[in-house]
Amino acid sequence: MMSAFSMNIFNSVAVVTFDTPDQKVNIFNLVTIEEFGEILDQLEEMGTDLKGAVIISAKERNFIAGADLSLIEGISDPDEGAAMARTGQELFDRIAALPFTTVAAIHGSCLGGGLELALACDHRVASDAAETFLGLPETQLGIIPGFGGTQRLPRLVGLLESVRMITTGSPVYPMKALRTALVDEVVKREHLMDAAMAAVVGNLPKPSKSRKNFATKVEKLLEKNNPGRKFLLGKARKAVLANTRGQYPAPMAAIDAIEYGLNHGMAKGLARENQIFGQMAVTEISKNLIRVFRLREFFAKGDPSLAADINNIAVIGGGAMGGGIAALAAERGMHVRLIDMSEKALGAAIKFLNDDVGKKRQKHRYTGVVADWIPTRLTVDTQMRGMGASDVVIEAVAERMDVKKSVFSSVAGKVSNTTAILTNTSSLSVTEMAADVPHPDRVAGFHFFNPVDRMPLVEVIRGEQTSVETADRMAAFARKLGKVPIIVKDSPGFLVNRLLLPYLNEACLLLADGANIGQIDRALLDFGMPMGVFILLDQVGIDIVVHAGRSMVDRFGDRMKQSPIPEAMVEAGRLGKKSGKGFYSWDSAGKRQTDPETGKLLAPHLSGKETFTNDQIVQRLIYSMINEATLCLEEGVVETVQAVDAAMIFGAGFPPFTGGLLRYADEVGARGIVDTLSGLADEVDSRFEPSATLKNMAEGGEVFYP
Ligand code: NAI
Numbered sequence: 142m143m144s145a146f147s148m149n150i151f152n153s154v155a156v157v158t159f160d161t162p163d164q165k166v167n168i169f170n171l172v173t174i175e176e177f178g179e180i181l182d183q184l185e186e187m188g189t190d191l192k193g194a195v196i197i198s199a200k201e202r203n204f205i206a207g208a209d210l211s212l213i214e215g216i217s218d219p220d221e222g223a224a225m226a227r228t229g230q231e232l233f234d235r236i237a238a239l240p241f242t243t244v245a246a247i248h249g250s251c252l253g254g255g256l257e258l259a260l261a262c263d264h265r266v267a268s269d270a271a272e273t274f275l276g277l278p279e280t281q282l283g284i285i286p287g288f289g290g291t292q293r294l295p296r297l298v299g300l301l302e303s304v305r306m307i308t309t310g311s312p313v314y315p316m317k318a319l320r321t322a323l324v325d326e327v328v329k330r331e332h333l334m335d336a337a338m339a340a341v342v343g344n345l346p347k348p349s350k351s352r353k354n355f356a357t358k359v360e361k362l363l364e365k366n367n368p369g370r371k372f373l374l375g376k377a378r379k380a381v382l383a384n385t386r387g388q389y390p391a392p393m394a395a396i397d398a399i400e401y402g403l404n405h406g407m408a409k410g411l412a413r414e415n416q417i418f419g420q421m422a423v424t425e426i427s428k429n430l431i432r433v434f435r436l437r438e439f440f441a442k443g444d445p446s447l448a449a450d451i452n453n454i455a456v457i458g459g460g461a462m463g464g465g466i467a468a469l470a471a472e473r474g475m476h477v478r479l480i481d482m483s484e485k486a487l488g489a490a491i492k493f494l495n496d497d498v499g500k501k502r503q504k505h506r507y508t509g510v511v512a513d514w515i516p517t518r519l520t521v522d523t524q525m526r527g528m529g530a531s532d533v534v535i536e537a538v539a540e541r542m543d544v545k546k547s548v549f550s551s552v553a554g555k556v557s558n559t560t561a562i563l564t565n566t567s568s569l570s571v572t573e574m575a576a577d578v579p580h581p582d583r584v585a586g587f588h589f590f591n592p593v594d595r596m597p598l599v600e601v602i603r604g605e606q607t608s609v610e611t612a613d614r615m616a617a618f619a620r621k622l623g624k625v626p627i628i629v630k631d632s633p634g635f636l637v638n639r640l641l642l643p644y645l646n647e648a649c650l651l652l653a654d655g656a657n658i659g660q661i662d663r664a665l666l667d668f669g670m671p672m673g674v675f676i677l678l679d680q681v682g683i684d685i686v687v688h689a690g691r692s693m694v695d696r697f698g699d700r701m702k703q704s705p706i707p708e709a710m711v712e713a714g715r716l717g718k719k720s721g722k723g724f725y726s727w728d729s730a731g732k733r734q735t736d737p738e739t740g741k742l743l744a745p746h747l748s749g750k751e752t753f754t755n756d757q758i759v760q761r762l763i764y765s766m767i768n769e770a771t772l773c774l775e776e777g778v779v780e781t782v783q784a785v786d787a788a789m790i791f792g793a794g795f796p797p798f799t800g801g802l803l804r805y806a807d808e809v810g811a812r813g814i815v816d817t818l819s820g821l822a823d824e825v826d827s828r829f830e831p832s833a834t835l836k837n838m839a840e841g842g843e844v845f846y847p
Contacts, residue, residue, distance in 0.1 A: 145173045146180050153192040154341050155184060156334075160199035167198055169254045170209035174228065181235045193242035193341030196262065197334065200249055202272040207253025213284060213422055214431055222419030226287030229254060230411050233261035233289050246337035248330050251275040252312075257288040260297060264340045265323065267315045268330040269508060275323060276312035280391040282434060283427025283798070287418030291398040292410040298323050300370060304377045304399060308392035316505035320352055374400055388669050388798050391421050429800030436787045436801070437597070440625045447617035452476060455531040457548055459483075459521070462565055463537035464490035465593030468497055471518040473622050478531065479521045487521040494519055497594065528555035533618060535587055537565040540685070545574050553578045561611055561618075563587035567638060568689045571604035571631045581606035585615050588635060589624075590792045591681075598792035599624040604631045627788045630778045633696045634689060636785065637792040639773060640766045640802075642693055642701070645686055647762050648674040649704035654749035654825075656758060658724055659735065664755035665762065669796030674762070676733065679723035683710045700828050706746050713742055760817050764829075767806045767814060771834040782845045803845040811838035 145161040157180055159167045167173070184194055198204045208229070216222040236243055236258065245251075245259035248268040256275050259265050267273055277286045277294065285291060286307060295303035298321045306313060318324040325345050328336040339345070374396060381392045394417050402410020421427055452475055456467045459481035467479040467490055481487050495516055502512040528534065534556060536548050545564060552562055562584045564574055575584035586602025599619040603612045612628050619626035629635045634642055648661050662673025678686060686707050693701040710716075710723060717723030718731065726736040740747075770785045779785060786801025799805040806814060815836055821829035837843070 144176050144179075146176050148180060148183065150191075151338075153190070154338060155187070155191055155194040157184075157194060157196045158199050159196065159205060165200065166203040166206040166250070167200060167255070168206050168209050169229065170212060174232065178232060181232065181239075184239055185235070189240050191241045193244065194239065195244045195246050195334070195337040195341065196258065197246040197337065198249065203249040204245075204247045204251040204273075205255025205258060206250060207255055207278075208288070210282075210431055210434065213282070214428065216419070216422040219416075219419035219423050222287075222422035223415040224419075226415035226418040229257070229288035230415060233258055234411075236261040242341045242343070244337045244340045246333050247275065247324070248273055248333055250312075253277060253279055253286065253290075254288050257286060257290045257293070260293040261289060264325045264337075264345065265318075266326045266328065266333060266336045266340055267318060267324040268333050269315050269327050270330050271507075271511065274312035274314050275318055276310060277307050278310035278312075280308055280389070280395050281310035281430065283389070283391050283424055283430040284421045285391055285395040285398055285414065285418055287415055289411060289414070291395055291414045292402040292407055295399050295403060296407075300373055300399070300403070304374070304396060307395045307399070308377065308381050314504070314506050316508065318505075320349075320505070322348075322352060370400075370403065386667065386669070388796065389426065390424065391427070394421055426798045429798055429804065432800045432804065433786075433790055433797045436783055437625055437791070439783065440627060440787050441620060443613075443617055443620055443626075445617060445620065447614045448621045451532040451614075451618050451621065453530050453532050454478070455480065455528055455534045455552075457481075457525070457534065457536040457552070458538035459486040459490040460537065462589060462591065462593060463535075464493050465591075466535055466537060466565065466589060467519055468494040469593055469622055471515055472498070475518065477519045478527055479519060480523070480525050481521070482523055484523060487523070491516070491519065491521065525551055525555060528552060528560075529557060531556060531560055533561045533563060533615075535563040535565060540566060540569065540688070542569050542573065545569065546577065549574055549578050549584070553580070559583075561585065561615060563615065565589055567685075568634060568692055570633075571602045572606065575604050575606060582608040583611050585611050586629075586631065586635070587615060587619070588629075588637075590637070596792060596794075597623075597625045598637070598788055599626050600629045600635050600637065600788065600792070601626050602629050602631050602635055607631075625787065625791045627779060627784050627792075629784075629788075630776075632776065632778050633692050636773060636779050636788050638689060639693075639778065640769050640789065641793055642686070642689055643765045643769050644762050645674060645678055645681075646690060646701070646704055647765050648678070649706040651753065651758060651761055652706060652743070653704060653746050654753075655747075655751035656753045658739070660753070660755070661758055664758040667755060668759045668763065669798060671794035671796075675724040678707070679717035679725055679727065679733070681717065682719055683707045683715065683717045683723055687711050700830075702826075702828060704746075706743060709743065709746060715739075715742070761821065761829075763802075763805070764814050764818055766802060768818060768829070768832055768835060770802055771832040775832065775834055807844045807846055811835055811843065815839040 143162045145159060147158045149156050161167050243262040244264045244266060245262040246266050247259060248270060249272050251259060256277055277290045279286045302321050313323060315327045319327050326336055377396055398414045398417050401413040454470045454475050455478040456463045457480045459479045467477045470477045471494060479490055498512050498515050501507045534552050536545060538544055538548055564586050565588060566586060567588060571586040575581035578584055584604060585607045588600040590596035590598055601612055601615045616626040616628060651661060658675045662675055665674050690703040694703060715722045718727045721727050724739055725733040727733050782803050786803050789795035789802045790797055795802055815831045818829045818831040
């Protein structure tokens, strides 16, 4: 069998190349761990006959992606997990102990175990390519780095930066890595091998002043008994707690491992690290986070060649969404023509792109040359000109059928006969919008979420006449934009808003029954939602919710009966954040405060005197979403349980540690959900009537994820 590793000797330097056969990325699994062990046997045997060793990957875009997730998924006992981590630690300890200079030559993603390997080398040289980044993402999967990362990283880049990298899992790009000493040199990819060879003989560039300053700070904090250390770790723990609300134990556990190692030395630190790794790997939270990772991987995978010819985009409507879409496409390498009749909107869109690129340049995410080029890919116009060259046109004008139809009819007369015409509508019928377009097969919905740059989901909506080719091609286009596409049937609210509207409405109905805004918001935040329900209402815009609510009632009748509260808010001019007042009041900096006016205004609608526990609040809101999700599956809005869970996590921020909405439903059990919903249907309102799917599942003891 072919090994994933090969070794060649040049001028007494061993070059070890990692290239797993038939895989796009290199990972550490049982086979490659053993093979790497054999390479180390050889290196140790050659000992001081060698001047050094360079470890490099032959993959196009990857150094090493880390450890095989299925190994981690399979851990069911903490001791087994600890033993697995110890195997990796021992391997990397052997690299660190080699009697000659070792250099990791890094091009492409260098993650988890891959970075831990690089950390065990004496030096790291990285390519400056856009696809090169380094990180320890383990805590985002509910575990901690277990191959020495919590011990070696702080000793290299210091406490502050290592805690940041490990607790957030965020990647570091080459220029920043150079400044923080994570790598010793950054070179063009073509020069990577030469630079690594030079590093073996100690030929490395002199550290810059900023790097030296950084290093001095690092060393100070590593000194034993430095009071700064305790202070910093305390601050880091507070920040983690504020971010995770205690729902994600891994970042906190990683800080424990770092602190222990700094206080007790490397050997004890490593022992602590593998122990904590084992404890974390068996948690349900870790299993769920790995499930979510897999969901993302599944939906983000597809044939890129379907969208290979999409390079020129036109975006019509340069407001909040259109401006964001145009910026995203330009940053992703496409040429973008942005049309808006308002010059002000166009100016704001250009500024948005420039600011975003500027921020990323400052963070060393883009090199100067790349940063200079991106804005040149965006051109703007107040008239619809130059459409003929567009591979895709996306409209993001005001949410009105007449306006959108008129835009579509002008576009249709100007584009080529292969151009796809897309709408970013969040609630209108794609089928109706396409009705007068000569080629409705090339029309689809392409629903981004706000803010465009941060929300990973795009719902690709298939109108009645959208062809399968168009839907698949647009899903590939979404991936080209770095998004996770889910193909959804054209029906009111599509998928995400169809589930979110009952959730928002239920919060208002609960308010009328006696709960209060603060309690409802806290209950959902404690459950793990990214923001309180009324904060979400204010952010989305209460007028938008009223509008969308009406179309839900039109289509689904009484089951979607809307609370009168949002309408009362709109009548009083309280549209949410955009008007400065909604359920909360918002200042110009976007800060929110509770507003006593809201209570007064809503008093006529708040007749209920019931009190609710947080559990009851969560049940009414979340179980309503689960119920609606099963109706969507029955109607074929999406085809799979996985699509529901991915959409809600990546489009609505449903808490990843639960594994997703329907995975959470499994946790509660269909029986429990049906009993609660049936009780509410009897006592409160028929809108809670559980779906046939849920009832059957309860009856048969079935789960969504068998
Ligand atoms: P916006 O009001 O910020 O922007 C709309 C822009 O379109 C304005 O700049 C306006 O000047 C321009 N415009 C209007 N008619 C035009 C025409 N005929 N030709 C050229 N430009 C025209 O609205 P926003 O929030 O960006 O929404 C746009 C679309 O995206 C809507 O369909 C909305 O439902 C959808 N959407 C909005 C989300 C949000 O959270 N804001 C989320 C997802 C979708």
